[in-house]
Structures are given as structure tokens and as C-alpha cells.
Amino acid sequence: MTTLQYLAGYPAHIQQQVSQLLEQGKLAQHLTKRYPHLHDIRTDKALYRYTQDIKNTFLRKSQPVTKVVYDDKLTLSHQALGLHSYVARQQGNKIKAKNEIRISAKLKVVPEAFLRMLVVHELAHLKEKEHNKAFYKLCVYMEPDYHQLEFDLRLYLTLIETKLNPYQVIS
Template identity: 60%
Template sequence: MPYNRALLYLKGSEMERLTYLTGYPEHLQQQVHQLLAQNRLGEVLLKRYPDTHDFTTDRALYQFTTELKNQYLRNASPISKVQYDSKIHVLKNALGLHTAVSRIQGNKLKAKAEIRVATVFKTAPEAFLRMIVVHELAHLREKDHNKAFYALCCHMEPGYHQLEFDTRLYLTHLELCGTLYG
């Protein structure tokens, strides 16, 4: 069944655009098309990332995120909430979201930082979850996706760019072929 969906995708009048890889060079997209045509994308991902993580509850995700924050961003504002969010649609929005909530209590301004991760990453490799959390943590210091932002991401996760690409491959597999981890 998953094999047929991927083949139908590739047998259209022209090769469809790979939704999650549109910003990547054409030669990389061609390689992914080839893997899909050979029904090997899942095999490649499983070889690189054979296991999923154990951070499947909001509490475990909060602890995982807090440990990364304390290791790399001790002086950044505290995080009040971290949770999986089933309302995040990775196609329409993002892989995760960060929000800063400011409230006035009396004559004081209280700020809270929250991080939400798409529920689809509950059953993903730890490396993908880490990449998303690092990305959202970097927004505590850098609001825009600029050079300083990506430098901070790479400081917290040296393989950040490869993990971002591999996460997009994973999402492509989910979209075209279905689940990868049972």
C-alpha cells in the first residue's frame, strides 16, 4: 500500500514537487524522487535512525527541553510550558511553535515563554525531536531566522542542518508512504 502511493505520486504527468523540500537544490530533490521511485526512502531513514525516542508525554518533553535549555541557554528567560500540540499541521504551519505571552499583574509585566511541538514527532527519532526543540529554543534569543539564529542552532546541535533535511525527508515519507515506526 505505501509503495503504491509513492509510485502514483511519481507517475503523474510530471514529477510532483516535494512539499517539504522546496527550498533545497534540484539535485537533492532528484535524489529523493529516485529513492521514492525505488521505494527506498524509508529504508534509508531507518538505517540512519533505527529507533524512536521515549519523550512521549508533555512532562517528558518539558524535561527534555529544560535540560537542553539549561545546558546551552542558562541566562535565557525560563520556559513555562512545553507540550505536544495536535493542532500544529506541519504542512500549513511549522514543526513546532514558540510563543511569548505577556500579562500585566498589578504594576508588573510578567512574560512567559511556551514551546509547542507537532504531535507527529511523538513517534520520531530523538534526533528529529532535538532539532525541533533546539530550533524553538534558539527563538528565545533570536526572533528571526537570520545568521545569528542558525549559528545558535548549530552551537546547540552541530548537525542541525543535516537533521533539518533528514526531518524533512521523514515528513515526506509520512506524507507519501505512511508511518515508518510501528
């Protein structure tokens, strides 16, 4: 049985179902049937616009986001697909603060729903720094299917771990 590190917090019966789908070779098919199309947001500029559109729809009055980029250094081994950082720098008598969002470059070739879930997650950190009840309530406000998308993204990560990427672009 494959270790299901991305599903460790889920009940045993869920993990068992996922293991069975993996063993039967049906997990990739399950995801591609549910999410057949990849997004076309490939550049940092497009990612910034995409993020700003979501922010302006749901968090118009929150702090501005100064930078949104795909980051090659965010890896699955660190279990981080996105990173929100608040950077404060002192310049003379002024303190300049920046909110930056970094999204793993591994998410350049996935369904838009997965990218949206992660962008929503990182944007929620503008208002709620901790992963608490208010944080997840905000995530669900911005993306009603947030919890399902998070679970499905974990299924995708499980497939990647077993070297079965259903969205791999063949060149």
C-alpha cells in the same frame, strides 16, 4: 513525480535524488537505517524535562521557559512542527511574561534526533527571534548536526505526505 514541498528550497539535483529514492521505495529504508530507534519522550512532563536539560546546557542565562507541551493542533499542512511564543499578560501593575514551546504531537513517535533538532530550533528563538545567520549559528552550537537533521526531518515529512511513515507504530 511527487511534489517535494518540504524540499522546495533545495537544489534540483537533491530533489531529483530524493524523487528517485521515493520512486524506488528506498527513502523509508534510508531513514530507518540512519535513525533506527524512536525516542521514549511521550508525555508533556518528559518533554519539558528534556527541553530544560538542553536549555540548561546551552542557554542557562536566557529567559526561562514556562511551558513545553505536545500540541495536537500543530499540523503538517501549516508547515509548523514547533512553535515558540512569548506571551505577555498584564496583571494589575505588573506584566508577566511567559515563554512557551509547543511541539507537534506528530513528533511523539520519531527518532530522538528529530525531536532534539526541533527543540533546539525552538530554544534558539529565546535569543534570536528571526531565522537569520545568528539564529542558525546558535542552532549549530547546540546541535552540531542541525542542518543534516533538518534535512532528514524534511525527508521524513515527505514520506508522511506520501502516506509512507517508516516509524508508524502498529497497534
